[in-house]
Amino acid sequence: MCKKTANQSSRLSSAPGIDCPEISTFVDLYHYYDTDKPVCYKNALCIFVLNTGIPLRRHFDSNNMGGYNFYGGLENTVLVVRTTSTVYNYDYIWDFMFYQNRVMESKVSATGYIHATFFTTNGLNYGTKVYNHVLGNLHTHLIHYKENSFESIDLKYVNFTNPWNPNDTIVQSKLHKTQHTTECSAAFQFGKKMPRYFHFYNPTTRINGATRRAIAFSSTPWPQCAAKRCEGGGRHQLG
Ligand SMILES: [Cu+2]
Secondary structure: OOOOOHHHHHOOOOOEOOOEOOOOEEEEEEEOOOOOOOEEEEEEEEEEEEEOOOOOEEEEEEOOOOOEEEEEEEOOEEEEEEEEEEEOOEEEEEEEEEOOOOOEEEEEEEEEOOOEEEOOHHHHHOEEEEEOOEEEEOOOOOOOOOOOEEEEEEEEEEEEEOOOOOOOEEEEEEEEEEEEOOOOOOOEOOOOOOOOEEEEEEEEEEEOOOEEEEEEEEOOOOOOOHHHOOOHHHHOOEO
16 A cells, blocks of 8 residues: 555556446555655556456357257456556556456557647648647557567468378368577567467466467567667567
């Protein structure tokens, strides 16, 4: 808990009912960045449960006679840990979401005020007129998450003989995993073919003794970073 002092009213805090649901648990946090003594941020974190409005799983098993053998379903209740950060005109809302099936999702939403410039007709090539004399311009937000263990997964197509018909060959897709143990190996250049899936995982925990706990996403291409002036990981599609 933050101690009550005069200057704390100006510290960041999440507004119940707006930034986080009213029923959230709010947590004060200290940070030590850019300061010679701990600074307490009131309501820096909020924790709440969220019903996503779509079941995590369901199955209706019909008996094909107008009835059913069984129905099984689970509502999707997610534990959300949320914080916000304000960077100049922008506000980012950071969510870490924990699902009942052990999936973890991280999500960032950008809000606040847009970055705008003076409107000229030529500016329409680089943005949209949002108000008199105001151009909401094209620009890029780069967000980096630091991860621990990382592998990429691709599909390889392998020819093999049909076991039921030796004269016939079948093209079978096969999972091909590549472990990336260095930052260099994990950096993917722009314009190069990206692996189909990425797995960030905890190497010490396994489900059913085999499957790694992981988060996965598929790649989205992003163009070559202009003028090569971008920060660190911004030079790569992933890295
Ligand atoms: Cu922006």
